[in-house]
Structures are given as C-alpha cells and as structure tokens.
Amino acid sequence: xKKLINNPEKVVEDMLAGFLRAHADILKRSDRDGRxxxxxxxxxxxxxxxxxxxxxxxxxxxxxxxxxxxxxxAVGNIFASPSPYPIFGAMQDIEQGNGVFLIYGNYSGxxxxxxxxxxxxxxxxxxxxxxxxxxxxxxxxxxEADRRxxxxxxxxxxxxxxxxxxxxxxxxxxxxxxHKANEWIRSMGVALSPCSLPQTGKPSFTLxxxxxxxGLGVHGEPGVRRGPLRPAAEVAAELVDCICADMxxxxxxxxxxxxxxxxxxxxxxxxxxxxxxKELERRNIRIYRSYVGEYITSLEMxxxxxxxxxxxxxLKELIDAPAHTACFHQ
Amino acid sequence: xKKLINNPEKVVEDMLAGFLRAHADILKRSDRDGRxxxxxxxxxxxxxxxxxxxxxxxxxxxxxxxxxxxxxxAVGNIFASPSPYPIFGAMQDIEQGNGVFLIYGNYSGxxxxxxxxxxxxxxxxxxxxxxxxxxxxxxxxxxEADRRxxxxxxxxxxxxxxxxxxxxxxxxxxxxxxHKANEWIRSMGVALSPCSLPQTGKPSFTLxxxxxxxGLGVHGEPGVRRGPLRPAAEVAAELVDCICADMxxxxxxxxxxxxxxxxxxxxxxxxxxxxxxKELERRNIRIYRSYVGEYITSLEMxxxxxxxxxxxxxLKELIDAPAHTACFHQ
Numbered sequence: 001x002k003k004l005i006n007n008p009e010k011v012v013e014d015m016l017a018g019f020l021r022a023h024a025d026i027l028k029r030s031d032r033d034g035r036x037x038x039x040x041x042x043x044x045x046x047x048x049x050x051x052x053x054x055x056x057x058x059x060x061x062x063x064x065x066x067x068x069x070x071x072x073x074a075v076g077n078i079f080a081s082p083s084p085y086p087i088f089g090a091m092q093d094i095e096q097g098n099g100v101f102l103i104y105g106n107y108s109g110x111x112x113x114x115x116x117x118x119x120x121x122x123x124x125x126x127x128x129x130x131x132x133x134x135x136x137x138x139x140x141x142x143x144e145a146d147r148r149x150x151x152x153x154x155x156x157x158x159x160x161x162x163x164x165x166x167x168x169x170x171x172x173x174x175x176x177x178x179h180k181a182n183e184w185i186r187s188m189g190v191a192l193s194p195c196s197l198p199q200t201g202k203p204s205f206t207l208x209x210x211x212x213x214x215g216l217g218v219h220g221e222p223g224v225r226r227g228p229l230r231p232a233a234e235v236a237a238e239l240v241d242c243i244c245a246d247m248x249x250x251x252x253x254x255x256x257x258x259x260x261x262x263x264x265x266x267x268x269x270x271x272x273x274x275x276x277x278k279e280l281e282r283r284n285i286r287i288y289r290s291y292v293g294e295y296i297t298s299l300e301m302x303x304x305x306x307x308x309x310x311x312x313x314x315l316k317e318l319i320d321a322p323a324h325t326a327c328f329h330q
Numbered sequence: 331x332k333k334l335i336n337n338p339e340k341v342v343e344d345m346l347a348g349f350l351r352a353h354a355d356i357l358k359r360s361d362r363d364g365r366x367x368x369x370x371x372x373x374x375x376x377x378x379x380x381x382x383x384x385x386x387x388x389x390x391x392x393x394x395x396x397x398x399x400x401x402x403x404a405v406g407n408i409f410a411s412p413s414p415y416p417i418f419g420a421m422q423d424i425e426q427g428n429g430v431f432l433i434y435g436n437y438s439g440x441x442x443x444x445x446x447x448x449x450x451x452x453x454x455x456x457x458x459x460x461x462x463x464x465x466x467x468x469x470x471x472x473x474e475a476d477r478r479x480x481x482x483x484x485x486x487x488x489x490x491x492x493x494x495x496x497x498x499x500x501x502x503x504x505x506x507x508x509h510k511a512n513e514w515i516r517s518m519g520v521a522l523s524p525c526s527l528p529q530t531g532k533p534s535f536t537l538x539x540x541x542x543x544x545g546l547g548v549h550g551e552p553g554v555r556r557g558p559l560r561p562a563a564e565v566a567a568e569l570v571d572c573i574c575a576d577m578x579x580x581x582x583x584x585x586x587x588x589x590x591x592x593x594x595x596x597x598x599x600x601x602x603x604x605x606x607x608k609e610l611e612r613r614n615i616r617i618y619r620s621y622v623g624e625y626i627t628s629l630e631m632x633x634x635x636x637x638x639x640x641x642x643x644x645l646k647e648l649i650d651a652p653a654h655t656a657c658f659h660q
Contacts, residue, residue: 269334
C-alpha cells in the first residue's frame with residue numbers, strides 16, 4: 001500500500017518533527033528522552049497525567065496532550081510499546097510533587113514498560129498510580145475482562161482523568177473517577193479492510209471483497225466473527241447488542257463514540273452513528289454526549305468502533321469540561 | 331470498495347440524519363427545504379453566510395456551519411451540486427436584513443445553482459454577494475485562473491468570512507476581506523488512490539500500484555502529471571514549487587493547510603507538513619498558523635493537498651478568531 005513517507009524506518013521521527021512544529025504552542029520534546037513529549041505549560045500543583053503507546057494510532061496518543069487532558073506522552077514505534085525511559089522521562093518532566101497518573105491500554109508490552117517506568121519513578125520518590133484500559137468486549141469473555149484490550153475508550157478515560165486533575169483533585173481522587181469510568185466503559189469494533197505497516201507494505205490481515213470482521217483489534221488481532229458485510233444499521237445493532245449484553249445500560253445516560261479506524265469516511269461514521277442512536281433509543285439508553293470521527297486509528301484500516309460510557313453526575317461534569325489539545329477541542 | 335452504509339441511494343439522507351442528531355445543539359433542518367441546514371442561534375443583525383456543494387467531502391461543507399464560520403449550508407448529492415432551492419431556503423432562513431454572502435467552489439453546477447438562488451433571493455429583496463473559490467493551481471494556467479477549481483482553500487475563505495461577519499462588518503466589508511483572501515490563496519493536491527461512489531462501488535480513477543498523480547481534482551478530475559510515487563519530502567517540494575511559481579510568497583506570513591483526501595493517515599499528513607515547513611523556511615516564507623488534518627475530503631481517496639494563504643494584519647486577526655462548528659474548533 002502506497003504511503004506519503006520518506007523512509008519506512010523513520011516514519012515516527014518524521015511524524016514527530018512535523019507534529020512538534022505544528023503544535024509548538026502546546027508541546028515540547030523532553031530533554032530527558034526524545035520520545036517523551038510534554039506540555040509546555042502545566043498548571044501548578046496539578047496531578048500529572050502521562051499516557052502513551054505505539055505509533056500509528058493518530059490522533060492517539062500525542063494528540064491528547066494538552067489543557068484538560070494529558071500532560072505527557074511516551075511515543076513508541078509503529079504498533080509497538082514505548083520503552084520505560086520515555087515514560088519515565090515524561091513523568092519526571094511533568095510531576096510537581098502531587099503524583100503522576102499513568103493511563104495505557106491493556107497490551108503486554110505497554111503493561112510491562114509502564115510498570116517498569118512506575119518503579120523507576122517510585123524509586124525517585126514520585127507517587128504513582130496506574131490505570132489499564134480494557135474496554136474491548138470482543139477481546140475476551142466477561143469473566144476474563146482483565147484480559148481485554150484497550151481501544152477507543154481510552155480517549156474518554158483521558159478526558160475524565162484530565163478534567164478531574166484540572167479541578168485540583170488528589171492522585172487518589174483522579175484514580176477513583178477514572179477507575180469508575182473504566183468499569184462503566186465498553187467498546188467493540190468492526191473491520192472492513194486492513195492497514196499496512198510502513199516497514200513491510202504488506203496488509204496486516206486479509207478480508208474478502210465483501211467481508212467484514214466483527215471485533216477485530218486495532219493491530220489486526222483476531223475478532224469474534226467474520227462474515228459478509230451487512231448494512232450499517234445491522235452492523236451498528238450487532239455492536240450495540242454485544243456491548244449491552246456485557247453491561248446493562250438501560251435507563252442510563254451515556255457518552256457515545258463512533259470512532260473511524262482510518263480510511264472509513266466521516267459520511268459512513270455518521271450513518272453508523274444514526275443507526276446506533278436509534279438502537280439506543282429503542283433500549284431506553286439516553287445519549288448525553290456524542291463523538292463521531294477519528295479518535296484512535298490504525299493507520300489506514302477500514303471500519304469503526306463503538307464506545308459507550310455510562311455517566312453519573314460526576315462523569316457528566318468531567319466529560320463536559322473544556323479541553324484543548326492538538327487534536328481535541330471542546 | 332466496501333462501505334458502511336445502508337442503501338447507496340440514501341447515503342446523504344442517512345448521513346444528514348446522523349449529523350443533525352449528533353449536532354442538534356448547533357444545527358437544524360430548514361422548514362423550507364430538507365437539504366438546507368442552518369444554525370440554531372445566529373447573532374442578531376449579522377451578515378449571513380451560506381455555503382454548500384456536493385456531499386462526500388466531509389467535514390465539508392456542513393461541518394463548517396456554526397459560530398464564527400457559516401450560518402447555513404445547502405447539501406447536494408454525492409459529488410453533485412445542491413439545487414437552487416436549498417441554497418435559497420438557507421438564505422431566507424438566516425438573513426436578517428443585512429444581506430447574505432454566498433461562498434462556493436468553482437464548479438459549473440455550483441456556479442449555476444448558487445447564482446440562481448442569488449437571483450431568487452434578490453427578487454425577495456435580499457441583498458446578495460457571491461465569492462467563487464478557485465484555489466487549485468493545477469486546474470488551469472495562471473492566465474485562466476477564473477477556470478480553476480475550488481479545493482481545500484475554501485475552508486480558509488469560510489474562516490475569513492465568518493470572522494469578519496461576526497465582527498459586525500457590512501456585506502461589502504465581508505466581501506472585500508474574503509476577496510483579498512481569495513486572491514492570496516493557492517492550493518495543489520496529489521492523489522495516491524481513488525475513492526468509489528456509493529452508487530457504483532467503482533473506483534473513480536485508476537493509478538498503478540506505485541503511481542501518484544499530481545494535481546488530481548477532488549472529484550477525480552485529471553491532474554497535471556502522473557508518475558512514480560516519490561518520498562514525501564519530494565512530493566511536498568513539488569507542491570510548494572507549483573504554488574510558489576504561481577504566486578510569490580517570499581517574505582510573507584502564511585497560513586498553511588495540509589489536507590488529507592480521506593484514507594491517508596494523519597501520520598503521513600504530519601510527515602508531509604514537516605517537509606512543507608522546511609521548504610517554506612528555505613524560501614523565507616513564515617508559517618503564521620498551520621492546519622494538518624482532514625478538512626475537505628473525497629470519500630476515501632488517498633493523498634493530500636497543500637494550501638497557502640498570504641496574511642496581512644487583517645487576515646491574521648480573522649484567521650486567529652475563535653470558531654466553533656461541528657467539525658472546526660479553535
């Protein structure tokens with residue numbers, strides 16, 4: 001697959017150079033590690049929030065560093081966890097004595113490297129708490145929810161954590177609010193077409209010309225069902241079904257995200273959103289706030305994911321709070 | 331090509347239903363015409379701004395209706411101009427006695443239909459001015475600039491017009507500021523892969539597996555040169571070369587946009603942006619403000635366009651002004 005790049009081995013460096021140039025008002029590279037990117041102006045005394053993961057998911061993760069969301073990010077290679085050093089570097093840069101909160105998706109590399117960074121930070125006297133996002137209901141049964149992968153729901157978790165920290169909450173309070181959100185969040189995706197890694201140019205998986213795969217992961221991990229592509233309304237209904245079978249959202253207020261994987265047009269995402277909204281209405285689930293667009297992509301993969309987050313009064317306030325990052329504004 | 335849709339004949343209606351649901355706080359459908367979408371709360375006494383064009387270019391055009399940009403939009407079918415009636419309907423809905431300003435791209439259907447709508451409005455006593463955007467340097471030589479097509483530069487024109495109107499400027503003043511911007515704006519694109527119309531499912535053009543086409547239009551109109559895909563830095567240099575050969579930006583402050591056509595990843599767009607920025611630096615052109623992302627797409631087409639707008643003090647102020655629409659926030 002054709003890509004507008006210079007050198008497949010340098011896509012992350014070239015992307016970072018462009019990103020830092022375009023968003024120099026918000027972001028800077030840490031002196032401690034070239035793959036640690038941090039905010040220029042963190043509010044005084046705030047609990048620090050550090051996120052991160054592999055590259056290729058833009059606007060995730062660097063696009064969510066800024067006012068009201070994260071304070072620092074560790075940038076990995078394409079679909080590969082960052083090492084502990086940029087994570088630790090970002091933590092050191094943004095910590096202000098009130099602790100650092102780490103948020104990352106449930107992938108073995110990220111779990112290992114973020115935990116190692118947490119240990120390094122604790123040895124320096126930095127108080128650390130961690131939250132592992134595992135919103136993808138397709139990736140393991142309910143009884144093994146701890147094995148589930150983190151997908152687009154991570155964005156809601158950053159939003160909750162960032163808003164809570166900005167209110168002046170303690171590390172314990174930031175953890176409590178995001179932990180609640182993490183319990184109340186579910187996602188599920190559908191893939192229509194693969195992406196290709198810059199280094200190989202080869203598709204990450206193959207699907208027939210009229211096939212879709214329900215539950216396929218953001219790095220091409222196997223899903224739960226492969227079959228003929230169905231109309232958007234049926235696909236939306238299946239995603240809602242699977243999510244609501246896993247958690248009862250009846251009579252709840254929810255935040256909803258329809259997230260494009262990369263090459264699926266915004267037109268299609270709004271068509272899916274309309275079908276999702278009808279399904280939720282039928283189930284007496286009220287959409288309090290909605291997000292339709294590309295939030296966590298997989299390069300140029302085709303398809304989308306649906307995320308639902310149950311909201312109480314605290315979470316409504318945190319989801320509604322203003323945020324201004326390179327790629328998220330409200 | 332696979333799409334998440336329900337019925338190829340109803341994609342625009344289904345998309346509109348989802349869009350209006352998701353953005354009901356900002357937008358409503360006009361009672362006058364189902365394809366006229368207008369703002370719910372237009373500031374009193376403001377010059378009205380109506381935009382529009384074919385569908386399939388999301389976030390254009392409906393995504394730019396809101397505070398600080400347009401007040402109404404006429405929504406056409408996929409890649410087809412809206413008829414005069416939704417344009418006229420939107421004008422009637424949002425006009426407040428101080429005139430209506432129409433902005434659209436230089437396509438024969440749009441020119442005909444917007445002009446007819448203007449005539450209908452004038453017969454009703456509404457004062458009207460029009461601006462036709464023709465920023466694509468690839469689509470005709472400089473001597474025939476009036477034949478050039480409008481592409482991603484339209485977004486800057488909406489921004490300038492919306493900010494000027496919000497300042498309380500007269501119709502004449504809004505026209506003058508946008509006319510200046512229209513004279514100082516240039517764009518050029520490169521395509522890597524086609525999109526397909528929902529109705530046919532067929533690619534809009536064909537390119538070899540290692541080919542790109544410079545200057546290809548947003549509906550697949552022929553470009554100026556087809557050749558092997560080059561590294562991003564060379565592609566960026568060629569786009570900058572063509573634009574700067576058409577207008578001298580040396581020693582100017584510019585707003586720059588790297589706009590993705592649909593399936594090209596944000597990672598690639600930032601790689602292109604970095605290369606563009608280096609080229610401009612070399613030419614003593616100063617980037618005052620930059621935009622990297624999907625602003626005017628062609629469904630899932632691959633590739634991007636570069637837009638440059640020369641800025642004086644007035645245009646800097648207008649480009650910098652806050653704006654909040656469904657898809658544009660600053």
